[in-house]
Amino acid sequence: MFQDITTLLLDTKAFKDTIDLFVERYRDQNISVVASVEARGFIFGPPIALAIGAKFVPMRKPKKLPGEVISEEYSLEYGTDKIEMHVGAVQTGERALVIDDFIATGGTLCAAIKLLERVGVTVVECACVIELPELKGRAKLGGKPLFVLVEGGGA
Template structure:
């Protein structure tokens, strides 16, 4: 589901605040840079407001933010809807006992981790990141949360790159996005 409601001026403001950087981090990539969105306090607030409006009545108990940009959007959403925030980190960043999920990258594998006990059976989870491309990271987050006993209710990203078909890999989980790349 796209949050790009026709006539909502917030969506246009958010989209125009995102800088596109050609050939980063390698030739042929059009990098969607949300750091410029963060510099525009109104567009940043609009993005949080759109997500809060969507999730405030869904009984979400945990917002899981994927490192690193999910850490920017996840906590204000969690605070506004009355949920706890759980960071999902890259390997060896969390102290203490962790559980992890591996996922495939273009060349190799990676993994995300979260603390044991951060999520409990019966938690209703929202997974937050800045962008969905191929869907690998979001899928790993969903699997990890579900292994811990949570029900993943939905995923939320500021940006979707539809041609990479990441949404199709989410196993039918709803995806709320604000901006689609062209």
Template sequence: MFQDITTLLLDPKAFKDTIDLFVERYRDMNISVVAGIEARGFIFGPPIALAIGAKFVPLRKPRKLPGKVISEEYELEYGSDCLQMHVGAVEPGERALVVDDLIATGGTLCAAMNLLEQVGAKVVECACVIELPDLKGRERLNGKSLYVLVESH
């Protein structure tokens, strides 16, 4: 079964309530960077970043960002992929939140955390709307805190 957030996005009140739940959690955590994973992390990340006074940093697929980038390759259940981030977008010591719509096997979130940690950021937490706990992605996060709104079995 395919899990998707489209129906949430079609309901303005539910979408706003979802953003508000994340904002309430992160408002007082001194987060300076919200890193959103392409593409659905771009839906949730920017409004969270604006509301908590943080910058939004897009983590993109290869060859989508102009200028110098750093890369992190990772394994998926069906092959491999890569995330990239602009050089200089995140400074050493910044406190970062990683945002995506869903965690399945955890490979994408791990790659995102690795990118941020490569440049000296401290990843405070990962945040997703949906978790598929049967795929055990949380276990791959090496103890990093994961906040989810909905578990789907």
């Protein structure tokens, strides 16, 4: 069974409650950056960033961002991919939250952490709506805390 957030997005109360749970958790953690990996992470990142007074930094697939970028490559089941971020989007010493819709193998979240840390940002925590624990993605995060709302199964 495919794990998906579509039904959550169709339920306005559940969607709002989901955003509110993340906002409540991060409101007082002095986070200045909320970073999300395209595309479904973009659904959650901007409203959380606005609510906690942080900037939103999109991390995109290659050649999707205009201007100068830095990139981080990560492994897929069959090959590799990259994510990119604008040069200058974050500053050394900033504190970041990395958010996505779900964590499976952990490759994209790991790449996001590496990209931010490479430019001197402290990644406070990663957050996802759904975790597929049988795929052991949490283990790839190098000990970074991971907060999830729902544990999925049967991917």
